[in-house]
Amino acid sequence: MKAIRAALVMLSCLAVGACMAPEKRPVEPDATAPLGRQVLVMLRAAAPHFRPDVSYAGGYDVAAGRAAQMRIAKGLANQHELTIVDGWPMPALGVDCFVMQTRDDASLEQLIARLAADPRVESVQAMNLFRVLAHTDSLYPLQPSARAWALDDVHRIATGKRVRIAVIDTGVEIDHPDLAGRVAVTRNLVDGRVDVAEFHGTAVAGVIGARADNGVGIAGIAPDATLVALRACWQPEGSAAAAVCSTFTLAKALQFALEDRVGIINLSVGGPRDRLLDRLLDVASSRGVIVVAAVDPSAGKASFPASHRGVLAVADVDGQDASFAIMLAPGRDIPTSIPGKQWGFVSGSSFAAAHVTGLVALLRELAPNVQSQQIREALAPKEAARVAGTRRPMVDACAAVAAIGGACACTCAVAAGGGAPLPR
Amino acid sequence: MAHAPVPARSPPAEGHRFRGNVAALGRVALIGLALSTADATAQVSGSMSAVSNYRYRGVSLSHNDPAAQAAIVYDDPQGWYAGAFASTVRIGNPTANEVQGSFFAGYARTMPVGATFEAGIVYTGFTGPTSYAYPEVMLGATYDRINARMLYSANYYGRGADAFYSELNAAHRLSEHVQVVAHVGALWTRAKDVYGDSLDTVYDGRVGVAFDFQHFTVQVSWIGISDANAGYGLTGVRSRNGPVMSISWLF
Numbered sequence: 001m002k003a004i005r006a007a008l009v010m011l012s013c014l015a016v017g018a019c020m021a022p023e024k025r026p027v028e029p030d031a032t033a034p035l036g037r038q039v040l041v042m043l044r045a046a047a048p049h050f051r052p053d054v055s056y057a058g059g060y061d062v063a064a065g066r067a068a069q070m071r072i073a074k075g076l077a078n079q080h081e082l083t084i085v086d087g088w089p090m091p092a093l094g095v096d097c098f099v100m101q102t103r104d105d106a107s108l109e110q111l112i113a114r115l116a117a118d119p120r121v122e123s124v125q126a127m128n129l130f131r132v133l134a135h136t137d138s139l140y141p142l143q144p145s146a147r148a149w150a151l152d153d154v155h156r157i158a159t160g161k162r163v164r165i166a167v168i169d170t171g172v173e174i175d176h177p178d179l180a181g182r183v184a185v186t187r188n189l190v191d192g193r194v195d196v197a198e199f200h201g202t203a204v205a206g207v208i209g210a211r212a213d214n215g216v217g218i219a220g221i222a223p224d225a226t227l228v229a230l231r232a233c234w235q236p237e238g239s240a241a242a243a244v245c246s247t248f249t250l251a252k253a254l255q256f257a258l259e260d261r262v263g264i265i266n267l268s269v270g271g272p273r274d275r276l277l278d279r280l281l282d283v284a285s286s287r288g289v290i291v292v293a294a295v296d297p298s299a300g301k302a303s304f305p306a307s308h309r310g311v312l313a314v315a316d317v318d319g320q321d322a323s324f325a326i327m328l329a330p331g332r333d334i335p336t337s338i339p340g341k342q343w344g345f346v347s348g349s350s351f352a353a354a355h356v357t358g359l360v361a362l363l364r365e366l367a368p369n370v371q372s373q374q375i376r377e378a379l380a381p382k383e384a385a386r387v388a389g390t391r392r393p394m395v396d397a398c399a400a401v402a403a404i405g406g407a408c409a410c411t412c413a414v415a416a417g418g419g420a421p422l423p424r
Numbered sequence: 425m426a427h428a429p430v431p432a433r434s435p436p437a438e439g440h441r442f443r444g445n446v447a448a449l450g451r452v453a454l455i456g457l458a459l460s461t462a463d464a465t466a467q468v469s470g471s472m473s474a475v476s477n478y479r480y481r482g483v484s485l486s487h488n489d490p491a492a493q494a495a496i497v498y499d500d501p502q503g504w505y506a507g508a509f510a511s512t513v514r515i516g517n518p519t520a521n522e523v524q525g526s527f528f529a530g531y532a533r534t535m536p537v538g539a540t541f542e543a544g545i546v547y548t549g550f551t552g553p554t555s556y557a558y559p560e561v562m563l564g565a566t567y568d569r570i571n572a573r574m575l576y577s578a579n580y581y582g583r584g585a586d587a588f589y590s591e592l593n594a595a596h597r598l599s600e601h602v603q604v605v606a607h608v609g610a611l612w613t614r615a616k617d618v619y620g621d622s623l624d625t626v627y628d629g630r631v632g633v634a635f636d637f638q639h640f641t642v643q644v645s646w647i648g649i650s651d652a653n654a655g656y657g658l659t660g661v662r663s664r665n666g667p668v669m670s671i672s673w674l675f
Contacts, residue, residue: 052528
């Protein structure tokens with residue numbers, strides 16, 4: 001037994017040493033060059049199963065196989081002259097995802113083809129960049145867009161209680177007066193810093209769930225919903241409204257949101273179609289998670305993730321895309337929370353998506369098991385609600401609440417299909 | 425109801441026979457490594473651990489003393505797996521250090537909805553009291569971080585009586601490196617000379633915190649069992665409820 005006691009002490013020392021050693025933190029990604037030389041390599045993770053070691057409590061612990069996955073990843077990196085930058089388990093897809101960077105200027109397409117042919121690789125793709133969809137031009141005059149949805153009336157029926165929303169965005173200022181106590185969970189999936197307060201994420205979170213009736217600021221669309229703030233995007237120095245995200249950071253955030261069992265995911269970002277994110281969004285849909293995404297006005301119908309099947313695609317009222325599948329919601333001159341415990345006005349489809357995310361939270365409070373298609377139908381405005389001269393009507397919050405909740409939300413005339421007042 | 429401890433059984437003098445099983449453990453490891461090199465898509469993982477008290481289904485198999493453990497597991501890409509686990513034990517004769525070897529194999533498949541189902545077999549044997557060896561069949565399901573499993577043996581600890589063990593395990597990650605783990609189990613057996621004259625079901629539970637750092641996992645847990653005398657006929661020791669610490673190096 002002395003030998004075992006000695007081994008216990010020795011292993012303790014080694015483990016403490018590992019704990020004390022400064023952990024390698026990924027640096028904040030450069031928005032341009034390095035990501036363009038990176039690929040995402042997915043390796044199959046063994047399904048969880050019985051193993052009496054590691055944990056008496058069973059075989060669900062993904063840590064057990066990670067060292068083995070890292071060995072395979074290192075072998076791949078050496079063979080293909082790559083450097084491993086980062087890695088993250090994605091049990092929702094049954095894979096471990098590794099970020100690898102080329103050491104030279106070899107063709108990325110050829111590298112991806114070589115990796116795809118390697119039997120150890122489950123899938124491989126280039127790292128894509130996404131950007132938040134806020135207008136960066138000057139603020140417009142104050143216009144309380146939420147009034148178009150008769151929020152006072154709607155909030156008498158639902159405020160988003162017991163609904164969990166993942167805000168996948170830049171960092172949220174969690175001690176902002178309108179957001180204090182509103183964010184249940186925060187995770188920084190970009191780098192190791194804590195409590196990063198950034199413009200876009202704080203603004204989106206405010207539109208969705210700012211505290212109501214606190215005497216300051218604004219009222220969110222779903223002021224009683226539970227917010228989960230996942231930092232997957234970062235704002236470059238000196239550019240508050242512009243921010244970018246990568247395939248890897250967005251995938252990590254989606255994986256976290258699935259593990260956290262959120263009911264709704266807000267993605268106010270746009271970029272190229274992405275295979276890894278496609279798969280994670282499919283998993284989210286299969287688990288009944290409603291995903292709301294902003295439409296990139298420059299990409300229109302090709303905007304991703306808005307164009308993904310099952311995702312609620314939302315544009316602001318001035319959006320140019322003519323696709324009928326896109327919903328319109330208030331997205332211009334929106335007062336909301338911004339970092340520094342201040343408020344400001346924002347515009348862009350990012351905030352239109354945030355409005356719909358808040359509204360979906362109200363609908364889910366009224367009908368927790370309501371499915372994506374039912375919500376889509378409830379949000380689709382009736383022909384009668386269209387205004388002459390406009391191609392699309394705006395989402396009608398009162399009618400949607402009436403359709404899902406089965407109650408007269410604002411006025412009975414609205415519930416009967418009259419429509420809310422539309423902005424001009 | 426309290427149960428009077430029964431005398432510890434003397435270990436059968438068949439230790440030399442089971443040394444072959446220890447050698448088999450090494451062979452399983454070598455086979456796993458060989459398979460991993462033969463099939464590049466396969467995965468071989470393992471661990472070496474030290475535990476302050478080896479509690480198996482709530483019963484101390486190490487006479488409430490520390491134990492050393494090792495395991496190796498082979499996973500093929502189709503979902504088949506096989507592995508071997510070894511731990512130092514002190515059962516039967518409490519002054520004799522023996523080795524438990526468990527060999528397991530099965531098939532696990534994750535469904536599109538995210539749930540994983542598995543079926544497998546486990547064979548457990550010991551150096552020293554070789555008559556304690558027993559096979560089990562197993563069914564299990566895992567969803568997210570919750571796992572349920574049932575194991576059945578027709579000859580539990582070689583006592584000629586059957587036994588069902590059901591367990592529910594869960595983990596909740598508090599941060600990237602810290603998670604809370606919990607386990608409840610229930611053993612039903614007719615091996616009354618092992619688990620007591622009037623015992624039908626023995627419950628065990630565990631709640632703890634696991635810290636993951638690079639290749640190390642440290643767990644601090646509290647383990648309890650509904651009857652401290654359960655298994656006394658095998659181990660010759662009462663299993664005290666209390667804290668257990670384990671440190672594992674994962675490879």
